[in-house]
Amino acid sequence: MGLRNWGTQTASSVTGYLTSDDPWVTITDGEEQFGTIGPGSTVPSQEDFDFQVSTACTSGHLLQFVLRAHTGGQDYYTVIEIPVRSPDLVYSDHAIIDGGSLVGNGILDPGESADLVVTLRNDGLAGVTGVQATLVSSDLWFTIDQAVGNFGNVGPGATASNSSSPFEITADALLRDGYEGHFTLEITGDGGYEASVPLVIDVGTTGTNDPMGPDEYGY
16 A cells, blocks of 8 residues: 655655454454655655455445555545455256156156256355355255266356256256245355355146145145
8 A cells, every 4th residue: 555745745654553343354464664755746655454354245346445654743544445345156957857768847846856057146246266156955755866966167247057066956856836945056266255145946837736835824
């Protein structure tokens, strides 16, 4: 970080103190020396300020800091704003690939095993590489035969799928048509990126006479 002396006199023994009230920021080294700054000159800090940003901080959030420069018994304040640029992977679409060597209907029917290809979209301001997801569910009506899928690299605004390594799931034969299976994608990426993305998969097809309950009366 650099400090500029806008005055007409030399500032000596300048010390900088970095603070922030932002709940997403932890400052781990908030004091640095700038030495002497001549009139009209800009001098970088002799070492770096250090801070950490919470992994829960959303992409696009504007971090706010205050730099207090102390010299000659006087304090000078500067507000510094830094936008957070991080990935934000969200669900975009999914496809059921069923039927094996036969032509499938693109639906996971009761008693059927199928491949599951999920498409993720990066709504963040930064890309993420080495994306991998593990499919999990506490629903005992499903068996997850292949739980890990690879999505590769996902740039900002881009999409990616696990078509090269699809998940494999099996629906219990006793399931009724119209049942909704709830899953979660536990996503990781290079640099410590983590996210949990919900996913709902419908079983079978329904008609107007199929029971879909419970309704508002519990039937």
